[in-house]
Amino acid sequence: MKDNRLQTITALGRLTILGLVMASLTGCAMVGPDYKPPKTVTLGNQYKAAKGWSVATPQAAQNKGPWWQVYHDATLNKLMKQVAINNQNVAQYLAQYQKARALAQAAGANLAPNVSLSLSSSRAQKGQILSNNHSLQGNVSWEVDLWGKLRRTRQEERASAQSSAAELASATLSAQSELAQDYFELRIFDAKIKLYQQNIEIYQRYLNVVENQYKAGKETRDALAQARTQLHGARSSKLNLVWQRAQMENAIAVLIGRSASNFSIKPVDFKYELPKIPTALPSQLLQRRPDIAQAERNVAAANAAVGVAIAGYFPDVTLSASGGFSSSHWADLLKWPARMWSIGPSITETLLDFGRTRAEVRQAKASYRASVASYRQSVLNAIKEVEDYLIESHVLAQELKEQQQATASAKESARITYNQYVAGMIDYLNVATTQATSLNQQQSLLSLQQTQLINSVQLIAALGGGWERSELPGMRRSVRVNQDAAKSHE
Structure with a gap:
């Protein structure tokens, strides 16, 4: 019995030594190219559109909170908080990120041994002989990562998880930007509706004057018709704005994950101060744009995939050991004579695959080149967007x-013309013309203010919206992305 125990201990010791040797080898051997971030086009020291005019610079007193707080709008702040939690498009990207993170964790776990325990019982008959077999067995297997296949796979999955996290940040920023733009459009609708209401009241007073003049025989029927046309036209235009505002309100409801049927935003007098936006340097877009970070992480994942494909040329080495007890009687199952064990390595090598591995390597390298091109294109598009908005x-x-x-x-022209009409110096057609011109100019001003607000939002988003690449999950530790959203959807 002592000899048997000695043999068992000796075999386990040899396997342990072999495992340690294999482990030391896996620490240095890893096929495939090590990752180096691809070079981009020359970015320059400043934006072309920033030349010749004053660009805001970061100030110590500048708001360091979420980017939308630069507009100092309490309603907008409340709406923004709901995007990361309730927006369903963001929820989809959050679930994809959680899936990618789980895949990365699984890839890391593949580097460790697999330990299992099994308990079985069977009853069989052969001729007149009836037999039982009961067994309790533990198994340990470990794929030795001699060539770095598993480590490259872990690199690929971790880079993919980081890419997914950047994609989530990009989707969140996009939803936030869309919400801010829709909100400002809604507020401009409020201002235009108010403008029309003011002009309706003016036109009503004008009509009253013209009607009195007409009854007194001092005004023509044509002037009366013109005054009525102005009034009813303004009412019609106001109603046209009302349904457009309602649709914009519904769009905001969808963005924050609310039903349009029970959501509303109260009209208010909208006053705003356009924020000064620090434009930073073109090179900083590489750190501040989540879509660029996503593209770069895709390159890293594709680079690791090349190593995984190249590892297909080399054999797989697995160390395995099992031990336990087997007996025909339950009472004898855990006794020493019922013991059993096996131990030993296995090596598997493909001798002929008709070029499949070579094709997989070519495919991986082509995917890498495609991801590099996509990354560089993302950088070019980012520079273009910033230049356009600047x-x-x-x-x-x-x-x-x-x-x-x-x-x-x-x-001023409309005011003077009306006074001249009241004084009998001109006819009402001149009043109608100058009043229509004044209304059109006021509408144009509001439309320009809307465009300017939307442009500021687009510029902030193009500059990354305050996002930093450092927010991505690290290589050695996992961080939460959109914590409130994660808690809400789990």
Whole structure:
């Protein structure tokens, strides 16, 4: 019995030594290319559209909170909090990220041994002989990662999880940007509706004057018709804005995961101050845009996949051991004579696959090149977006000043013309014309303000919305992404 025990201990010791040797080898051997971030196009030291005009610079007193707080709108702040929690598109990307993170954890677990325990019982008959067999067995198996296949797989899955986290951040930023734009459009609708209501009241007073003049025989029927046309036209235009505002309100409800039937935003007098947005440097987009981070992490995953494919050329080495008890009687199952064990390595190598491994390597390398091109294109698109919004912001600021002057002049012209009409110096057609011009100019001013607000939101989003690449899950530790959303949807 001592000899048997000695043999068992010796075999286990040899397997342990072999395992330690294999483990030391796996720490240095890993086929496939090590990852290096791909080079991008020359980004330059500043944005082209930023030349020749003042660009805001970060200030110590600047708001360090979420990017939408620069607008100082309490209603917008409340709505934004609900996007990460209730927006269903964001919820989909959150679930995809959680799946990717689980795959990365599983890939890491594949590097460790697999331990299992089994208990079985069977009864069989052969001729006149009836037999029982009961067994209790433990098994340990470990795939030795000599060539780095499992470690490359872990790299690939971790990079994919980081890509998914960046995709979640990008989807969240996109939903937040859309919400802010819709909200500002809704507020401009409020301002336009208020403008029309003010003009309806003015036109009603004008109509009363014209009717009195007509009854007194001092005004023509044509002037009366013109005054009525103005009034009813303004009412019609106001109603047209009412249904557009309602649809914008419904769009906001969807963005925050609410039913449009029981959601509303109360109209208010909208006052805003356009924020000054620090544009930073073009190179900083690589760290501040989640879509660029996602593309770069896809490159890292594709690079690791090349190593996984190359590892297919090499044999798989597995160390396994099992031990336990087997007996025909339950009472004798755990006794020493019923013991059994087996131990030993296995090596599996493909001798002929008709070029499948070679094709898989080519496919992996082609996917890597495609991901590099996609990454570089993402950088180019990001620079273009920022340049577009910067030049639009610059020109809009000048255009708004001109429109403000045009609006003020049109309002003054309408006031003077009406006074001249009351004094009997001109006919009502001149009043109608100047009043229509004033209304159009005021609408144009509101539309420009809307465009300027939306442009500021788009520029903030194009600059990353305050997001930083450091927010991605680290290589050695996992961090929560959208914590409130994760708690809400689990």
